[in-house]
Amino acid sequence: MNQKKNIDVVSIKNRIYLRIIILFLIIGLVIFFMRLSFIIVTDKKNGEYLVTDYKFIEDDFSHPRLKLLRSREHLDEVVASGKSQFEKIVLLRHWVNQQWKAGKYFYYPPFDAVEILDLARKHGNYGFCAQYAVVFLQSCQSIGLHARYIDLIGHFATAVWSDEYNRWVVMDPDNDIYYEKDGIPLRGRDLCSAYWNKKTKGIYKVNYDGNKTKVTVNDLVNYKLYSIIMKADQLSEPISILYKGLNSNLTLKNNYREYPYIGNNVLKIFFGESLMWKEFDTNESFRDRIITDDPDDFRYAMNQTRINTIRYYPDKGIVKILLSAISSPTFKTFIINANNSGWQEHKEKQILYLKPGFNKFSARILTKFGWPGTESYIRYFYKPNFFKYFLNKEI
Numbered sequence: 293m294n295q296k297k298n299i300d301v302v303s304i305k306n307r308i309y310l311r312i313i314i315l316f317l318i319i320g321l322v323i324f325f326m327r328l329s330f331i332i333v334t335d336k337k338n339g340e341y342l343v344t345d346y347k348f349i350e351d352d353f354s355h356p357r358l359k360l361l362r363s364r365e366h367l368d369e370v371v372a373s374g375k376s377q378f379e380k381i382v383l384l385r386h387w388v389n390q391q392w393k394a395g396k397y398f399y400y401p402p403f404d405a406v407e408i409l410d411l412a413r414k415h416g417n418y419g420f421c422a423q424y425a426v427v428f429l430q431s432c433q434s435i436g437l438h439a440r441y442i443d444l445i446g447h448f449a450t451a452v453w454s455d456e457y458n459r460w461v462v463m464d465p466d467n468d469i470y471y472e473k474d475g476i477p478l479r480g481r482d483l484c485s486a487y488w489n490k491k492t493k494g495i496y497k498v499n500y501d502g503n504k505t506k507v508t509v510n511d512l513v514n515y516k517l518y519s520i521i522m523k524a525d526q527l528s529e530p531i532s533i534l535y536k537g538l539n540s541n542l543t544l545k546n547n548y549r550e551y552p553y554i555g556n557n558v559l560k561i562f563f564g565e566s567l568m569w570k571e572f573d574t575n576e577s578f579r580d581r582i583i584t585d586d587p588d589d590f591r592y593a594m595n596q597t598r599i600n601t602i603r604y605y606p607d608k609g610i611v612k613i614l615l616s617a618i619s620s621p622t623f624k625t626f627i628i629n630a631n632n633s634g635w636q637e638h639k640e641k642q643i644l645y646l647k648p649g650f651n652k653f654s655a656r657i658l659t660k661f662g663w664p665g666t667e668s669y670i671r672y673f674y675k676p677n678f679f680k681y682f683l684n685k686e687i
Contacts, residue, residue: 328675328677329606329607329609329675329676329677330606330674330675331604331606331609331611331646331672331673331674331675332672332673333601333670333671333672333673334650334671334672334673335669335670335671336599336668336669336670336671337667337668337669338598338599338668338670339593339596339597339598339599339616339618339666339668340591340593340596340618341596341598341618342588342592342593342618342619343588343591344586344588344589344591344592345589346522346565346567346582346589347522348440348522348523348524348592349522349523349524349525350433350438350524350525350621351430351433351524351525351526351527351528352528353433353434353436353621353622353661355433355527355528357404357405357406357430357527358430358433358434358527359434360406361405361406361430361431361434362431362434362435364406365409365431367384367387367431367434367435368435370383370384370387371383371384371435376456377437377454377455377456377663378454378456378457378461378477380435381432381437381452381454381463382463382470382500384428384431384432384435385428385463385464385465385468385470385500386468386500387431388424388427388428388431388465389424389465389466389467389468389500391409391412391413391427392412392413392418392419393418394418394419394420394421394424394466395417395418395419395420396420396554396555397553397554397555398411398417398418398419398420398553398554398555399411399417399548399549399551399552399553399554400419400542400551400552400553400554400559401417401419401423401542401548401551402526402530402531402542402543402544402551403426403430403526403527403530403531403542404426404430404526404527404544405426405427405430405431407544408423408426408427409427411548415548417548420466421447421448421449421466422448424465424466425441425442425448425449425450425465425466426526427465428450428463428465429441429450429524430527432450432452433524435661436622436659436660436661436662436663437452437453437661437663438452438453438594438595439451439452439453439463439524440460440520440521440522440524441520441521441524441563442462442480442518442519442520442521443519443520443521443563443566444514444515444517444518444519445513445514445515445516445517446514447464447466447514448466449462449463449464449465449466450462450463450464450465451463451479451480451520453594453595454477455594455595455663455664455665455666456666457476457477458593458666459477459479460479460480460590460592461477461478461479462477462478462479462480462483468499468500469497469498469499470497470498471483471495471496471497471498471507472495472496472498472504473494473495473496474494478495479590480515480518480520480569480590481518481569481571481587481590483495483512483515483518484512484515484516484517484518484569484571485571486507486509486512486515487509487512487513487515487516488516488571488572490509492506492507492508492509492511492512495507497511517568518568518569518571519566519567519568519569519581520566520567520590521563521564521565521566522564522565522566522567523563523564523565530542530543531561531562531563532561532562533552533559533560533561533562534559534560534562535552535557535558535559535560536552536557542561562580565582566580566581566582567581567582567583567584567589567590568581568582568583568584569584569585569590570583570584570585571585592619593618593619593666594619594620594665595617595619595620595656595657595659595663595665595666596617596618596619596620596657596665596666596668597615597616597617597618597626597655597656597657597665597666597667597668598615598616598617598618598668599613599615599653599655599668599669599670600613600614600615600616601613601670602614606674606676607677609645609646609647609648609674609676610643610644610645610646611643611644611646611653611672612641612642612643612644613641613642613643613644613653614640614641614642615628615638615640615641615642615655616640617657617665620657620659620665622659622660622661622663623657623658623659623660624657624658624659624660625637625638625639625657625658626638626639626640626655626656626657626658627655627656627657627658627664628642628653628654628655629653629654629655630644630651630652630653630654631647631651631652631653632652635664637658638655642655644672646672646674647674648674648675648676649673649674650671650672650673651671651672651673651674652669652670652671652672653669653670653671653672654667654668654669655667655668655669656668
């Protein structure tokens with residue numbers, strides 16, 4: 293009996309000792325954790341690198357003809373009422389659409405917006421979809437927006453880079469529309485895919501007034517074959533043409549009647565490098581096009597900001613950051629926003645002082661034309677040495 297009691301006493305003592313040991317271990321772990329400092333990345337959305345073998349070439353946005361177009365046509369006033377970049381793009385597209393009524397027979401001018409407008413106003417030389425596209429694209433360039441030509445079946449349109457939506461969006465100045473689904477403006481590849489898959493549910497064409505019309509498969513027949521032209525520099529490098537059996541460059545003339553006449557003769561235009569999107573295995577294709585099914589060839593993201601974390605200093609709660617601009621020919625500076633403190637201009641090097649807990653650092657480029665690029669951000673979680681932190685706070 294006494295032996296059993298002794299065993300019970302020993303067992304109780306062992307359990308007490310074990311609990312004391314566990315308690316000290318927990319206290320030790322708590323102290324260790326409180327003394328520990330670390331910084332981890334919990335989320336990020338960073339700028340994109342170009343992943344393509346092809347190069348998109350644009351005119352210098354300070355080209356004299358673009359400056360003339362902007363000032364003479366008062367394009368800043370045209371877009372002034374737009375509250376966002378996208379609204380300004382729509383206003384600009386509508387303005388282009390209203391400059392003349394499309395014609396079938398006319399003298400085909402160079403890809404020069406000022407010349408096209410002059411011929412329409414002074415001589416009744418009314419172009420069609422291509423001329424609308426040229427005037428719109430160069431109007432975009434004149435105010436610092438990136439745009440490229442879209443070549444379709446029996447139609448010619450444009451896509452504009454939207455910093456708000458971080459994508460190229462189709463803009464058709466001839467028909468004064470764009471397309472959207474779930475409130476997001478669509479790309480040419482989206483429309484090509486919708487045609488081939490016969491999935492147009494939820495797709496609308498949106499006109500200048502914001503009125504929406506449901507799209508049918510037949511509405512997208514032009515997008516059956518979809519290609520982009522990788523050159524938007526025709527002011528500096530005029531397009532080559534074949535007209536009446538002769539090859540030449542389409543350049544400005546003193547007499548507009550020296551331009552090729554559309555209606556009686558066949559005019560062939562050589563745009564240079566063009567990419568055609570391959571949606572399905574089909575024998576139908578444009579001639580003289582590079583066929584690709586790589587989305588990165590069409591993606592070609594513009595005005596990107598890359599946030600590079602260079603150093604972590606957990607003991608001090610500091611992160612050193614280096615910003616880099618990608619595909620931003622008109623880059624001026626960076627603007628940053630640390631923990632919702634407001635956007636402000638800053639150089640590429642940044643020291644970020646973290647607060648305990650979650651921190652968000654955002655950055656974007658700012659162009660010479662005042663357009664902010666797409667936002668990039670990194671979220672950090674900072675856990676300081678609580679002993680030092682509260683001691684310093686008390687002091």
